[in-house]
Amino acid sequence: MNITVELLEENMKVTGIIKGEIDAFTAPVLREKLAEINLSEDLQVELDLSGVSYMDSTGLGVFVGFYKSVKASNSHLELTGLSSRLKRLFDITGLGEIMDIQAAGKEVKIDETV
């Protein structure tokens, strides 16, 4: 059981690449790493979960906590590359409705309002 979190920062965008399993043992690592992100207004945060093979409810807790602080600071969070299992987890919990999530293998949505 292991996890790697890689954060890339450029201009007003932070991209995080998360790989491995997110459970009660690895969740604290992820939480700490996400806390390093300096949230500010209009900052775009994209977390790529395509390398995540397993996530349990503790992992979900980390994302909910992070989502709350993102919202409080008026930044924006997007989760991408979700496997069907992960997608189901977000859908069942209702988080898929309030958070911006993209399943793996789908084309990136084009913003039509621009």
Added chain:
Amino acid sequence: MPQEFKREYKNILREYTLMQNEQNLYEGQNFSKQLIQKNISPEDVISIHKASLEEIMPDLPSNVSHSFDLLIEVMIHYGLALKEHQTLIKKQENIKMEMELAANVQKTLLKTKVPHMSGLDIGMISVPAKEMNGDYAYFLSDETNLGIAVADVIGKGIPAALCMSMIKYGMDSLSGAKTEPVIVLDIINRIVEKSVSDSMFISMFYGTYDSINCEFTYASAGHEPPLFYCDKSGSFKELQAKGLLLGVVPNVKYEQHSIVLDKGDFVVMMTDGVTECRSKEGFIEQQKVMEIIESVKDEPAQVMVEYVFHKLEELQDFEQRDDFTLVIFKKM
């Protein structure tokens, strides 16, 4: 330091300076165990060494003798660190005892009694993965109505246990088993949202069964959908209802649905400890869980839940990773 220790050490040292053999070293090891037991600090041990050596070798060069004073000085901090370590061990023992006490209080406080309801057969099992259970099943009942809640607190240990008490008392404050599921979830969501930390939340499924028209009305706050088994068609169906987890935002719209149960139909409510089971070959699929349940569908509900638990435990090589809760109620 007692005189006998000094004497004993001097003897061991004398033997060893004369003859460097294993036996003497072994005696030294045993001696150190006694010293530790009597809480004798490292700097005191060096003092004995110095005094003994001076007695054994009267011609010891004075600079060698002085060098021990320096060593004593250096060792004082080790002695302090050791004392601190011992205090910590004691503290840890106390905490562990308090944890056990808390777990017992939780068990007593949150003890769930499965109610009797005419025409309904109810079975329940809830097994924690660690000392404290993050799952919770609770029943409310009057003559004709039964309220059933299954909840999973995300975040484990003591905070999760405290959270569970909130659910229990939130439910006890309701006017009875008749209260509509969407209202129950809304009330509990407001309680939880105000009180818990950012990364803690609860998934909960709540339903009420009306024994007069055999109708089960339910709503879900981000919980694993229960399975409904229709005896006539011999098939399972997920009881889906949209709704966000408790404790994320204050105002949530929950969906409410209902089904009617015929004789032999049953509803399986569970936590993700059931659906997220993993064996060596990977996840145990929902299909497999359904097959296990169906194979005992004619048994009493309590026998069913216990069978499913043991079967899944076996498939996971008896390594339970998550709290496991299963409630089955069957129309008789």
